[in-house]
Amino acid sequence: MSDHTWGVLSNQAITAAGVVYFLALLCALVEWSSWLSRAKATAATKELVGAGAPADEAVATDPADDVREYRAALFGRLSLMLTAIAVVCHLVALVARGMAADPNRVPWGNMYEFTISGSFVVAAAYVVLYRRLKLAWMAPWVLGFTVVVLMLAVVGLYEPVAPLTEALNSYWLVIHVIAAIIATGGFTLGGIASAAYLLKSRFPDATLLARVPELEALDRVSYRIHAFAFPVWTFGVLISGPIWAHDAWGSYWNWDPKEVWAFITWVVYAGYLHARATAGWKGKKAAIVALIGLATLWFNFIGINYFSSTSQHSYAAPAAPAVVELISQGASQ
Amino acid sequence: MSTQATDKGRSDQESQHVRRPGELNARELARWGWRQLTSMRTALILLLLLALAAVPGSLIPQDGVDSLKADQWREAHTTLTPIYEKLGLFNVYSAPWFAAIYLLLMVSLVGCIIPRCLVYARAMRAQPPATPARLTRLPDSATYVTDEEPAEVLAAARKQLRGYRIRKDDDGDSVSAEKGYLREAGNLVFHMSLIIVLVAFATGSLFGYKGGVIVLVGEEYGFANEMSQYDDFKPGSLFAPEDLDDFSFKIDDFKAEWLGTGPGAGTARGFESNIRYTAGTDDEKKYDLKVNHPLTVGGTDVFLLAHGYAPVITVRDGEGNVAYSGPTVFLPQSQNLLSFGVVKAPYASPEEIGFQGLFYPFMGTVDGEPVNLMGDIGDGSNAMLSLQGFRGDLNLDAGPQSVYALDTSKAHMMSPDESGKAFNLRLGETAELPDGLGSVSFDDVQQWNRVQISKSPGKEWALLGVSLALVGLLGSLFIRSRRVWVRARRVDGRTLVEVAALDRSGGGDTASVVTDLVENLRGARTQEEKDV
Numbered sequence: 001m002s003d004h005t006w007g008v009l010s011n012q013a014i015t016a017a018g019v020v021y022f023l024a025l026l027c028a029l030v031e032w033s034s035w036l037s038r039a040k041a042t043a044a045t046k047e048l049v050g051a052g053a054p055a056d057e058a059v060a061t062d063p064a065d066d067v068r069e070y071r072a073a074l075f076g077r078l079s080l081m082l083t084a085i086a087v088v089c090h091l092v093a094l095v096a097r098g099m100a101a102d103p104n105r106v107p108w109g110n111m112y113e114f115t116i117s118g119s120f121v122v123a124a125a126y127v128v129l130y131r132r133l134k135l136a137w138m139a140p141w142v143l144g145f146t147v148v149v150l151m152l153a154v155v156g157l158y159e160p161v162a163p164l165t166e167a168l169n170s171y172w173l174v175i176h177v178i179a180a181i182i183a184t185g186g187f188t189l190g191g192i193a194s195a196a197y198l199l200k201s202r203f204p205d206a207t208l209l210a211r212v213p214e215l216e217a218l219d220r221v222s223y224r225i226h227a228f229a230f231p232v233w234t235f236g237v238l239i240s241g242p243i244w245a246h247d248a249w250g251s252y253w254n255w256d257p258k259e260v261w262a263f264i265t266w267v268v269y270a271g272y273l274h275a276r277a278t279a280g281w282k283g284k285k286a287a288i289v290a291l292i293g294l295a296t297l298w299f300n301f302i303g304i305n306y307f308s309s310t311s312q313h314s315y316a317a318p319a320a321p322a323v324v325e326l327i328s329q330g331a332s333q
Numbered sequence: 334m335s336t337q338a339t340d341k342g343r344s345d346q347e348s349q350h351v352r353r354p355g356e357l358n359a360r361e362l363a364r365w366g367w368r369q370l371t372s373m374r375t376a377l378i379l380l381l382l383l384a385l386a387a388v389p390g391s392l393i394p395q396d397g398v399d400s401l402k403a404d405q406w407r408e409a410h411t412t413l414t415p416i417y418e419k420l421g422l423f424n425v426y427s428a429p430w431f432a433a434i435y436l437l438l439m440v441s442l443v444g445c446i447i448p449r450c451l452v453y454a455r456a457m458r459a460q461p462p463a464t465p466a467r468l469t470r471l472p473d474s475a476t477y478v479t480d481e482e483p484a485e486v487l488a489a490a491r492k493q494l495r496g497y498r499i500r501k502d503d504d505g506d507s508v509s510a511e512k513g514y515l516r517e518a519g520n521l522v523f524h525m526s527l528i529i530v531l532v533a534f535a536t537g538s539l540f541g542y543k544g545g546v547i548v549l550v551g552e553e554y555g556f557a558n559e560m561s562q563y564d565d566f567k568p569g570s571l572f573a574p575e576d577l578d579d580f581s582f583k584i585d586d587f588k589a590e591w592l593g594t595g596p597g598a599g600t601a602r603g604f605e606s607n608i609r610y611t612a613g614t615d616d617e618k619k620y621d622l623k624v625n626h627p628l629t630v631g632g633t634d635v636f637l638l639a640h641g642y643a644p645v646i647t648v649r650d651g652e653g654n655v656a657y658s659g660p661t662v663f664l665p666q667s668q669n670l671l672s673f674g675v676v677k678a679p680y681a682s683p684e685e686i687g688f689q690g691l692f693y694p695f696m697g698t699v700d701g702e703p704v705n706l707m708g709d710i711g712d713g714s715n716a717m718l719s720l721q722g723f724r725g726d727l728n729l730d731a732g733p734q735s736v737y738a739l740d741t742s743k744a745h746m747m748s749p750d751e752s753g754k755a756f757n758l759r760l761g762e763t764a765e766l767p768d769g770l771g772s773v774s775f776d777d778v779q780q781w782n783r784v785q786i787s788k789s790p791g792k793e794w795a796l797l798g799v800s801l802a803l804v805g806l807l808g809s810l811f812i813r814s815r816r817v818w819v820r821a822r823r824v825d826g827r828t829l830v831e832v833a834a835l836d837r838s839g840g841g842d843t844a845s846v847v848t849d850l851v852e853n854l855r856g857a858r859t860q861e862e863k864d865v
């Protein structure tokens with residue numbers, strides 16, 4: 001296959017993935033609404049039967065509920081299946097993107113590629129952890145996020161395949177970016193759980209949130225995902241990043257804005273882990289700290305690339321090479 | 334209340350020495366302060382504060398990161414600049430207030446870690462705690478009734494609790510087990526490693542340096558590691574010039590692979606410099622310097638950062654003397670190496686002469702305008718030098734000037750003819766200057782490399798520190814620490830078994846531990862009702 005065909009395949013696969021994610025999202029919404037109507041029905045029967053009567057029994061015998069449960073289960077499974085298919089398409093798109101470059105390379109040379117890789121990890125992690133962490137409730141959140149991000153990537157960030165700039169051509173980069181992308185996906189997933197926690201604690205009885213697990217379970221899921229992502233981020237930002245920076249730029253820590261924000265993210269998530277172990281900070285405040293961490297993470301990815309001109313992380317702006325900036329520094333002295 | 338009453342009853346003299354309620358003496362205050370500082374809450378707040386304090390440095394240009402940008406910013410914001418200077422906002426990461434936060438954090442850390450180490454050392458030798466009286470009060474517990482003897486149940490439980498440390502001197506009707514001791518060890522290792530990292534990092538920034546130099550490619554040029562040879566030099570505050578490692582090198586050849594097609598067309602990759610270096614009194618050695626492939630001499634690292642062209646330019650003055658001659662470093666303005674440079678000939682007579690302009694490695698024309706098509710100079714036949722000429726006072730007496738900037742405030746522009754155009758020279762061409770002021774010629778093109786040379790002592794320690802921290806962190810996050818208790822006693826002729834578990838790590842799923850243990854203990858044999 002020629003590079004061009006690979007490029008076309010990548011674009012088609014990303015479109016296909018987007019469409020299938022969307023279908024999965026629709027199924028997840030049907031499942032969600034079945035839960036919703038069940039929760040409403042429960043509330044209604046409770047009211048009808050009155051406070052004293054055993055409401056549970058009344059609900060259990062409602063035949064409409066069986067239908068709802070069946071429908072919820074069916075669409076839940078359908079949504080998971082479609083998500084898995086979309087994740088495979090998504091992976092094909094990533095691989096093809098790398099194959100389209102000459103020489104072949106990892107698919108993260110620019111924002112478009114980083115975005116589709118990051119959203120891939122979010123969706124894939126969701127599928128992988130679905131059973132273990134009982135993530136079924138997260139479907140609409142994850143899928144909604146993935147669909148929106150993919151759409152933004154394709155519409156706003158698309159760039160033709162280009163070779164990596166020289167400094168990016170290192171296996172430390174591969175390791176560093178894999179870690180950064182995995183941690184980004186993990187933190188995003190954990191952030192969804194924390195956001196759900198905050199919503200649920202604010203509106204404990206909202207029928208719209210009936211599908212969301214209890215606070216304690218949410219807190220635990222959120223912690224477990226963050227506990228996974230934090231060491232990966234530590235490795236990516238504080239070990240492999242500096243090693244690569246040392247090879248590429250001559251010093252392992254440069255206080256470059258991108259590094260600064262990666263450090264800020266790290267410190268905030270360390271704060272989250274502390275908050276969970278501190279009386280008075282457990283629960284709600286910890287969840288807020290986690291969301292602040294997520295905000296710093298995404299600001300680093302999106303914001304710094306647009307607002308800061310001093311960053312050496314050249315994938316953000318391939319047209320303005322880091323070397324020129326470095327030279328102009330020398331010129332001023 | 335009662336204290337107040339007694340206070341009132343005392344004489345004025347006395348009450349001066351007697352503390353009022355709530356008042357603390359210095360020692361108590363210190364102890365209170367220390368407890369506050371080393372509390373989890375303070376650690377948490379200091380962490381968030383550190384994150385917040387790091388923000389301005391990413392938004393305001395930093396002297397240490399990009400001094401050119403910082404200077405431009407200063408010029409553009411004249412009112413804010415003095416305030417920012419006072420606050421150290423151009424050097425956030427070495428500002429006293431930033432240091433105050435992380436030093437406080439470290440003090441808090443040490444104060445937190447040492448007592449925990451002691452507690453841990455004791456806990457390592459201690460038995461798991463005795464079984465609590467009421468197991469069913471614990472959040473995750475289960476009970477069931479069986480016909481097995483209590484001793485049998487407890488023996489089975491001991492067998493099931495493989496990998497747990499089991500309390501030896503238990504009261505006979507229960508088993509107390511604990512596991513996951515290494516979790517706390519991981520936590521301690523993690524926090525202590527942070528101190529290693531901080532010390533190593535500080536050593537690097539205090540005793541290290543970073544410098545840059547542009548070195549021309551060729552036998553007759555080269556670099557020796559002395560402070561005077563650097564174009565720019567940023568020493569740490571405790572750096573001493575004797576710390577410079579003794580070495581020198583020459584660049585024999587420089588190669589780049591030019592991309593002819595595709596989106597990256599006109600740019601280069603695969604840079605490689607063949608250098609020869611001598612360290613101290615050693616023999617000369619060869620090395621291929623590439624991006625991501627630095628040379629290490631002693632504790633010093635040499636990095637290839639960039640490359641460019643240096644047109645060889647000769648300026649003759651009105652009297653026919655050579656007023657300037659040699660390879661002139663032009664600085665790339667874009668990836669295709671369209672470059673800007675300056676020539677100054679202050680000793681030309683009768684008038685000082687200066688030039689500034691662009692170098693096109695491979696020029697073409699689009700709509701009659703010259704454009705640079707690519708960085709690959711090829712045989713040089715498409716290279717062009719386009720220089721604006723100036724005569725008069727180059728203002729060199731006013732103070733030090735960058736070699737890459739021409740002060741034209743007191744000079745007059747000069748052109749090859751009336752049209753006001755620049756002097757456009759192909760390789761090998763010479764242009765006459767107006768009014769018999771002399772000539773300028775473009776004789777040859779050489780290449781240069783920009784090399785960064787740096788020394789950061791302690792970097793191995795920093796790496797060791799973070800690696801240890803990561804290992805500790807993994808232990809601290811993934812080793813489950815929990816206590817499990819089983820009690821079995823005779824009640825109404827049968828055996829009542831209580832099982833409970835307590836998670837000490839936050840995030841563990843103790844409910845499933847309890848159910849699993851109960852299932853295993855009961856086996857498939859008994860069918861008793863279990864009430865959770």
Ligand code: HEM
Nearest residue numbers: 270273274277371372373376438441442445520527809810
């Ligand atoms: C340099 C700043 C610090 C960083 C980056 C940091 C980071 C962390 C991280 C990532 C954890 C999670 C590991 C776990 O959950 O077991 C943790 C736990 C912990 N940290 Fe820190 N920490 C710092 C400073 C401190 C200080 C100053 C204290 C003492 C006041 C402290 C006390 C603790 C304790 C007691 C835990 C265990 C919490 C638990 O029981 O789960 N840390 N720290």
